[in-house]
Amino acid sequence: MNGRFPIALHIMTLLCSAEGLLSSEYMAGSINVNSVLVRKELSNLIKNKLVSSQEGKNGGYTLARPAAQITLAEIYETVKPEAVLGQAKNQPNPACPIGKQINQHITELYIDVDKVLMQKLGNTTLLAFVAKFN
Amino acid sequence: MNGRFPIALHIMTLLCSAEGLLSSEYMAGSINVNSVLVRKELSNLIKNKLVSSQEGKNGGYTLARPAAQITLAEIYETVKPEAVLGQAKNQPNPACPIGKQINQHITELYIDVDKVLMQKLGNTTLLAFVAKFN
DNA sequence: TTGTACTGTAATAAAAATTATTACAAATAA
DNA sequence: TTATTTGTAATAATTTTTATTACAGTACAA
Numbered sequence: 532m533n534g535r536f537p538i539a540l541h542i543m544t545l546l547c548s549a550e551g552l553l554s555s556e557y558m559a560g561s562i563n564v565n566s567v568l569v570r571k572e573l574s575n576l577i578k579n580k581l582v583s584s585q586e587g588k589n590g591g592y593t594l595a596r597p598a599a600q601i602t603l604a605e606i607y608e609t610v611k612p613e614a615v616l617g618q619a620k621n622q623p624n625p626a627c628p629i630g631k632q633i634n635q636h637i638t639e640l641y642i643d644v645d646k647v648l649m650q651k652l653g654n655t656t657l658l659a660f661v662a663k664f665n
Numbered sequence: 666m667n668g669r670f671p672i673a674l675h676i677m678t679l680l681c682s683a684e685g686l687l688s689s690e691y692m693a694g695s696i697n698v699n700s701v702l703v704r705k706e707l708s709n710l711i712k713n714k715l716v717s718s719q720e721g722k723n724g725g726y727t728l729a730r731p732a733a734q735i736t737l738a739e740i741y742e743t744v745k746p747e748a749v750l751g752q753a754k755n756q757p758n759p760a761c762p763i764g765k766q767i768n769q770h771i772t773e774l775y776i777d778v779d780k781v782l783m784q785k786l787g788n789t790t791l792l793a794f795v796a797k798f799n
Numbered sequence: 800t801t802g803t804a805c806t807g808t809a810a811t812a813a814a815a816a817t818t819a820t821t822a823c824a825a826a827t828a829a
Numbered sequence: 830t831t832a833t834t835t836g837t838a839a840t841a842a843t844t845t846t847t848a849t850t851a852c853a854g855t856a857c858a859a
Contacts, residue, residue: 603774619668
């Protein structure tokens, strides 16, 4: 697993608590990662309609919708990996009766786990998450 | 995220459906990864009392307890990463009011998510998981 | 209309994590 | 006592992640 979700959440938190537009440079300063990485993640958030941007001088980024209407599930959705609990890159032996079937059963398990996870994350709005900050 | 959980689950599934002892070499053949990696994961499963081993010729591995008494939560526990939904390696800017606090709030969120996840995985025994195989 | 400060994105490099390989000591069955 | 297996360390190869550099395009503002 990588750091995409924490970074996306950090971005969304910053945007939620900001007045106007924020630049990727400013956010990179708060998160403490490279600004190109921030813009890449923002580009992804824009594609998913959670953020909107304004190009040009004095441009920047802002939430596309009210924070009360955005859940953590939607944010996670934008960075969600193929496999919730990890994906091995091996190809199990098709000649083995277990190896032949295991990927299918893991996939089914992951679908169930994902459901539970999304339900949990869907319970918290971005606004509620940010409200916890002092 | 890495492939440790699928591999650990594959190991446990093989052991569950086996009669006697299985060698790491055999399991590596089914999983299709290096046998040293399998032994490393087995070593971890042994440390967590889910597997026991027998050294020497004709040695191998077997479940330490009946599969009906082992849940997927216990298996996940043995490979669980620090951060369920990913960990960024950045150190957020302590001079930023958001950056200063975000890690604490992410940690709290992760504790909640972990609870839900473990509950879900705790509902399925290894025996039940393996029963799905044809 | 020109300079400045942004976004957007590609290409590449650096760093970190994961997996594979090699090697060998120790155990135990035959 | 030989063969087979676990246990583990050291190292190499591969893959993934993150950083850096570069620059085109947009829009504001003097």
